[in-house]
Amino acid sequence: MGSASSSLDDAAAAGAEAANAAYAQLAGAQPGLVIVYASIRYDLPALLAGVRGVTGEAPLIGASTSGQFSDGGYLPPDTGVSVLMLAASPYRFGAAMVDGIGADTLDAGRELARRAMAAVGGDTPYSALLVLADGMSADMQSLLTGMYRVTGARVPVVGGAAGDDRTFSGTKVFFGDRVMQDAAVAVWIGSDHPLRVVSGHGWQPRTLPMLVTRVNGMIVEEIDGRPATEVFSETVAKDTQARSEYFEGAWEGWHTGHSFSLIEPDGTQLIRGAFVDQNGVLSTFVPLPEYCAVQIVSADREALLQASEELVGDALRETIDPAVLLMFSCIARTDLLDTRAAEEPARVHKAAGPVSTFGFYTYGEFGRSTGVAGYHNATITALAL
Known part of the structure; x- marks a missing residue:
């Protein structure tokens, strides 16, 4: 080669x-x-x-x-x-x-x-x-x-x-x-x-597994029967370790170092990028299946x-x-x-x-x-x- x-x-x-x-x-x-x-x-x-x-x-x-x-x-x-x-x-x-x-x-x-x-x-x-x-x-x-x-x-x-x-x-x-x-x-x-x-990512869970109870395309509407934006924002607010300055504004719309981890039946995890837009809507870059199990994850540079x-x-x-x-x-x-x-x-x-x-x-x-x-x-x- x-x-x-x-x-x-x-x-x-x-x-x-x-x-x-x-x-x-x-x-x-x-x-x-x-x-x-x-x-x-x-x-x-x-x-x-x-x-x-x-x-x-x-x-x-x-x-x-x-x-x-x-x-x-x-x-x-x-x-x-x-x-x-x-x-x-x-x-x-x-x-x-x-x-x-x-x-x-x-x-x-x-x-x-x-x-x-x-x-x-x-x-x-x-x-x-x-x-x-x-x-x-x-x-x-x-x-x-x-x-x-x-x-x-x-x-x-x-x-x-x-x-x-x-x-x-x-x-x-x-x-x-x-x-x-x-x-x-x-x-x-x-x-x-x-x-x-093979694949790898370095993201770590910040929540227990949760159920996505309603989605509309790439918009996540409900998690565990609650408004999805509230659930996501609460985790971001609590996770001060991952809200370091270098994450702020890293990508338009991606205002934190947090994403979803989609839990597969064999235990593997797929990362799904997530962000809250200016209208307060929680969206992903790839649609999440309805009733799938997820965790909110974050990562630091060294990980x-x-x-x-x-x-x-x-x-x-x-x-x-x-x-x-x-x-x-x-x-x-x-x-x-x-x-x-x-x-x-x-x-x-x-x-x-x-x-x-x-x-x-x-x-x-x-x-x-x-x-x-x-x-x-x-x-x-x-x-x-």
Whole structure:
């Protein structure tokens, strides 16, 4: 494998510079898969043309980002482009895309997984699905549920929702030379050995488990039969430890370092970002199921960073001769880490030792390894190859 970044201002030149540097590391091998992460400040079709001028017709997927990281280096939003190239062996890659995901997200997820599985050509003993999607156009958990109807429990899913340098003007995904909105791309990865998708977050519970008794889309109306905003605000007011100055105003609407933890039947917890808007309405970034069990959670900087380091060991455990750790970290984590945001990529790369690290900052993360659920907020997910 090979990876490199560029911060040149010219889109085509930046794409070519990063691609040439990554290609040089392949030691004569041809790329079997190309992954591109880029700031939306670029002319993205020109940038992809610069990359493909080096990689030719090799399968290419990618996404716009809200920052990137590679081998310990941190590229903040509005900065540059990162390119990863993987040789075809020892894996088999099947790339696919689907557009119009907002119209019927469940069916789009099912079709995306079907196309990716068909593209890999034939069965392999083990598989994983890498997914990048326009998370601003659809419910990503619904997309994941659709994919699960094809993959079943045996195929883990990893990836992230594209970013847009925190402008919220629209996110993009890439497929070949195409730049698309309201779309998702995926790579079915066939392997002769098991592939392990892991996730971690560092958030800690501040309440006992509670029942969400009424929701309306992304609006949480009742918890334990009480007005949800009251329940949430009471916890925030009591939890003075997590109301430190660096959390205030970290994200428009996200005024505290508190979220929901969705408790799964197997005991795992999925983080769901939550905020109280100017009208006093409690909302989440991903809908909570009615009558689900939740806890209100918070996190401090050191806990977030420690969870990222621990994730590396979990991801590399039982992986045979790993070359790269594909990672997806939420932009909300950089908000909470604030001036220490660059520590996360530095610490995960140090923990990975000789293994390369490559990832981007997302608007939500895929990390499904057990059960149907597996779309996260404020979490970091990973797959070692």
